[in-house]
Amino acid sequence: MNLFLDAWSYLTTAANWGGPTGIEHRLAQHLWYSFLAVALSAVIAVPIGMVVGHTRRGSAYVVGFANAMRALPTLGLLTFLVLGMGLGLIPPLIALVTVGVPPLLAGTYAGIANVPDDVVDASRAVGMTHAQVLFRVELPNALPVILGGLRSATLQVVATATIAAYVNLGGLGRYIFDGIGLYRYDLVLVGALLVAALALVLDGLLAFAIWLSIPGTGRVARRELFVAEQGPKLGIVGQD
Template structure:
């Protein structure tokens, strides 16, 4: 119980929030690492998922690839990358994308692949090109699933980005690793609580985005969709 009291005292002390080692700065660092990782993962995973979902080719390879990435031990991979590339931001980013790519890849593929076939066939019958079908019909209808993939990737990356502190970078992992090294387990708890709080806030924001993106509800304007095609995704 004293551990929680000490953690609360640390969090409630305004002196611990400002400065280059303060909580505010550590939160911003953690968000930055997470944003870079999710953005890089999306650049790699989303186009591949869209293409495979649209063409229905290569799904078995994609599943195997995603499962293989999930099986990689992130901290062990980070250690290996540091030995090969040295310290810096690149090794943790490369290690973290193994966490971010699988849910984004699965979300993009599943979203496109589950668009009703009659909608796609109707689009082709109206003379739409494959590119138009993908971006004007399939992507808008698949948006909730795509965003769910982003939501899952964001949560996993935020939770795992603490490993950046393992290679002397910042972020909320700094409290965890420094706390362990100093036997200050109240700091470890502070780091864990802040990571959990950050993940919950981001999850709530993305949950609203998923809710708003449901096709047929009018909650989110979907620019570029064909008005002749309307699908209620249920």
């Protein structure tokens, strides 16, 4: 019980929030590392997932690549990268990318590949190019699944970004590693609680974004409008 009371006392003390070692600064650092990792993961994973999902080619390689990246031990990979590249932001960023790419890649591929065939066929029948089909039809319909992959990637990266403190960087992991080194387990608990709270907030925001993109809030409206306009010409009958 004293452990939780000490952690609560630390969190509610105003002096612990300001300054270069304060909670606000550590939180900003953690968010920055996570943002960089997720953004870089999206740059790598989303285009590959879109192309593979659209062409239906190379899906076996995508699944194998994603599973291989999931199997990599993040802390072991970080240690290896530090030995080869030295300290700095690049090694933990690369390690975090291996966590963020698999869910984004799988979500993008699954979302694009599972767009209803009648919608894709109708768009091609009215003369759309491959790029138009992908960006104007498949991508809007796949958005909820892609955002689901982004949600999963964000949560995993936020939870794993504590390893940045392992190579003398900042972030919320600083409380965990410093607490272990100083036998201050209340600090370890503070770091764990802050990471959990941050993950819950981001999860709620991304869940809301997914809710905005599901049928009834825009996606179905776009699809129904397309079918309503082009369906009679193509013999497509809307389904309830």
